Amino acid sequence: GQQVMQIPQYQHVQEGEDFTTYCNSSTTLSNIQWYKQRPGGHPVFLIQLVKSGEVKKQKRLTFQFGEAKKNSSLHITATQTTDVGTYFCAGSTNAGKSTFGDGTTLTVKP
Amino acid sequence: ETGVTQTPRHLVMGMTNKKSLKCEQHLGHNAMYWYKQSAKKPLELMFVYSLEERVENNSVPSRFSPECPNSSHLFLHLHTLQPEDSALYLCASSQEGGQRDTEAFFGQGTRLTVV
Numbered sequence: 001g002q003q004v005m006q007i008p009q010y011q012h013v014q015e016g017e018d019f020t021t022y023c024n025s026s027t028t029l030s031n032i033q034w035y036k037q038r039p040g041g042h043p044v045f046l047i048q049l050v051k052s053g054e055v056k057k058q059k060r061l062t063f064q065f066g067e068a069k070k071n072s073s074l075h076i077t078a079t080q081t082t083d084v085g086t087y088f089c090a091g092s093t094n095a096g097k098s099t100f101g102d103g104t105t106l107t108v109k110p
Numbered sequence: 111e112t113g114v115t116q117t118p119r120h121l122v123m124g125m126t127n128k129k130s131l132k133c134e135q136h137l138g139h140n141a142m143y144w145y146k147q148s149a150k151k152p153l154e155l156m157f158v159y160s161l162e163e164r165v166e167n168n169s170v171p172s173r174f175s176p177e178c179p180n181s182s183h184l185f186l187h188l189h190t191l192q193p194e195d196s197a198l199y200l201c202a203s204s205q206e207g208g209q210r211d212t213e214a215f216f217g218q219g220t221r222l223t224v225v
Binding site: 035041042043044045048086088090098099100103 | 219
């Protein structure tokens with residue numbers, strides 16, 4: 001079945017440093033979604049990418065969808081303490097439901 | 111407020127108890143989901159209901175029994191649980207249409223502790 005893998009599992013950074021999490025699918029995706037879960041909270045939708053090679057930005061966050069539509073990345077520039085949490089990707093194929101990756105947990109040291 | 115409400119927020123139950131988790135969505139979505147979140151598996155899909163019919167059951171033990179009486183409500187009935195079932199149970203909903211789902215909206219979850 002479809003598998004979605006995220007790396008790294010954990011990332012510890014100093015405030016101001018950049019952060020990137022990667023998502024890789026075993027199958028070609030129709031779209032990919034990114035979610036953020038704050039400590040003690042629930043996953044909240046951030047963005048959806050649909051087109052091959054698509055790049056979208058939300059302030060300090062940059063999301064990319066690979067040309068082959070099998071991988072994606074989320075990059076945060078100059079992290080802040082408010083960025084802490086777990087970032088999940090979820091990939092969908094034309095045939096099935098979304099499959100979530102295991103997430104990358106980000107901690108930021110002030 | 112996410113539009114998806116779960117009750118209770120916290121639940122402690124004994125292994126011989128029977129309890130139910132409730133989820134209600136106010137978004138007009140036609141698909142609802144139960145996920146289990148634990149240290150072992152960050153987001154583990156348990157059940158999917160589409161148009162009130164169960165379309166997916168990811169090998170979940172029978173001590174978990176879902177019910178979807180209508181498109182706005184989803185229940186998870188629990189009986190004779192084990193301590194390893196302690197986790198955060200998240201409900202989500204989305205709108206199915208065409209070839210792909212829209213994004214999922216999650217409830218705040220029920221923190222379940224089995225003693």
